[in-house]
Amino acid sequence: MSSMGYVFVLMCFWIGSSVGGSRDPLLVELQNGQLRGRDNGNYYSYESIPYAEPPTGDLRFEAPEPYSRQWNETFDATHPPVLCLQSIINTTIGQEDCLTVSIYKPKNSSRDSFPVVANIHGGAFSRGGAVQNGHENVMREGSFILVKISYRLGALGFASTGDTHLPGNYGLKDQRLALDWIKKNIAHFGGEPENIVVLGHSAGGASVHLQLLQEDFGQLARSAISLSGNALDPWVIQKGARFRAFELGRILGCGHLDDSGALKNCLKSKPAIDIVTAVHSLLVLPKVPFAPFGPVVESSEVLNSFLSQSPEEIIKSGKFGSVPWIVSYVTEDGGYNAASLLEESYPGGPTLIEKLNDRWFDWAPYLLFYRDAKRTIQEMDDYSRKLRQKYLGDRKFSVESYFDLQQMFTDVLFKNSTQDSLFLYRKYGKSPVYAYVYDNPADKGVAQVLTKRRDIQFGTVHGDDYFLMFESALRDSLRSDEEKISKNFIKMITNFAVFDEGPLSFGDCTFHDNVGSEKFNLLSITRTGCENKQFIEFP
Structure with missing residues (x-):
């Protein structure tokens, strides 16, 4: 090639680079090497990026180790994240090697960088996955980068013997490592590491x-x-975890072992799918308890523990993250749990809610998560009797009294503990804490899907607000009022990611801070609008 020809080629390359941009947005350089994402029309995606070494073999039941492998070839980040290994009814799905983050970046020519929303999925610490939380709504708005986190679930993520051998909380430690990865790497994707909000629903909210x-x-x-989930909910911090860990071992053929170290080694030798499947034997009903394994308070002897005190003790100590926090619930949150009682106990047989009349004292402690919180059977029975009298009086459990049972589940599992958290933060918090309650039933929500019934008015059930932000295949397309609310939620999230000082707003309403307030401040969001409510005492 002549010198003039060579110069011509260089000029063409320079012009092409200048017009089309000097960097291919699908190619990203990380410390591990280069990865390639996908162009999805109005956004880019970079999926299934490992942030931890696979938690298999010797790394099972251990704190996660940062991913340190080098990619000799361009890493293919175009595959949706796999589910972490889990069991639903009689089906086992997912993989044990699942610790990844997936990143979704809007195409928005008006800005060079974006605030970041790190999303921790729900599923009772036992099921669900990053891939099940939609992102089309937020990508259409184009206001932030979304990062979805996958973490270990069920026994693989939370089995604990309460000592140094099997301390537990592996799933929470996964989340923490993922957040650290996001902080260090998100700038490579156009994210603003100084403007990150961590968001979750249900068990994700508690996380x-x-x-x-x-x-x-x-x-x-x-x-x-x-x-719809915080650390004080009764289903979050597990008591009796040591018993369940050894019971799991017994089911898997490790029952002859009487020390934690030997149990751990035995469980490590078992196929992961067998561990996940064995959890069914710990249930008293097909879905009860809905979170048989979950977070625990670790032994004080555990080095680098995630949680060494109860959430209440930590809040009272004042030694917690001093950042603004939003906490919420929906008016019939308990419908997710109560609706399963409308199922038939066997094909053509009585519903579980009808059988509850004879089994209330047996099932209630598992349904409402106080089985391991009461010191004696008498104390447990007294509490069961008190709950039934408060919500149903002398009436029987039936389809006709279902809504009262659902309200019991809402109060015990979600609402009361949200208010308990706010009470503690009002006294011990340093940064703003905002709260809202959502009351706007979806035409088709979780309860209708679980029961396949449309003859019952379930109200505003678990997820009816969350699925306006991150869509779910469970529900129908959004109504016009829900589309407006969805945009307001997404704008609220975006503003909270860069939040410094108030006021924080939702639509035309401004949140009131609870910290230091003499009154309990709650923003009520409904189909027709929003309204600030204040209470001297909790409702």
């Missing part, structure tokens, strides 16, 4: 709160959002 209770959380995120 966010538990992450927030780490004293150095402010080094990882600017703010946090817990939707």
Whole structure:
């Protein structure tokens, strides 16, 4: 090639680079090497990026280790994230090697960088996955980068003997490592590491709160959002975990072992799918308890423990992340749990809610998560009797009294503990804490899907607000009022990611801070609008 020809080629390359941009947005350079994402029309995606070494073999039941492998070839980040290994009814799905983050970046020519929303999925610490939380709604708005986190579930993520051998909380430690990865790497994708909000729903919301209770959380995120789940919910911090861990071992043929170290080694030798499947033997009903394994308070002897005190003790100590927090519930949150009682106990047989009349004292402690919280059977029975009298009086459990049972589940499992958290933060918090309650039933929500019934008015059930932000295949397309609310939620999240000082708004309403307030401040969001409500005493 002549010198003039060579110069011509260089000129063409320079012009092409200048017009089309000097960097291919699908190619990203990380410390591990180069990865390639996908162009999805109005956004880019970079999926299934490992942040931890596979938690298999010797790394099962251990704290996660940062991913350190080098990619000799361009890493293919175009595959949706796999589910972490889990069991639903009689089906086992997912993989044990699942610790990844997936990143979704809007195409928005008006900005060079974006705030970041790190999303921790729900599923009772036992099921669900990053791939099940939709992102089309938020990508259409184009206001932030979304990162979805996968973490270990069920026994593989949370089995604990309460000592140094099998301390538990592996799933929470996965989340923490993922948040650290996001902080260090998100700038490579156009994210703003100084403007990160961590958000979760249900067990994801409780996980966010538990992450927030780490004293150095402010080094990882600017703010946090817990939707229909917080660390004080009775189904979050597990008691009796040691018994369940050894019972799991017995089911798997490790029952002859009487020490934690030997149990751990035996469980490590078992196929992961067998461990996940064995959990069914710990249930008293097909879906009860809905979270047989979950977070625990670790032994004080555990080095680098995630949680060494109860959430209440941590809040009272004042040694937790000092960042703004939003916490919420919906008016019939308990419908997710109560609706399963409308199923038939066997084909053509009585419903479980009808059988509850004879089995209330047996099932209630598992349904409402106080089986291991009461010291004696008498104390447990007294509490069961008190609950039934408060919500049903002398009436029987039936389809006709279902709504009262659902309200019991809402109060015990979600609402009361949300208010308990706010009470503690009002006294011990330092950064703003905002709260909302959502009351706007979906035409088709979780309860209708679980029961396949449309003859019951379930109200605003678990997820009816969350699925306006991150869509779900469970529900129908959004109504016009829901589309407006969806946009307001997404704008609220975006603003909270860069939140410094108030006021924080939703639509035309401004949130009121609970910290230091003499009154309990709650923003009520309904189909027709929003309204601030204040209470001297809890409702």
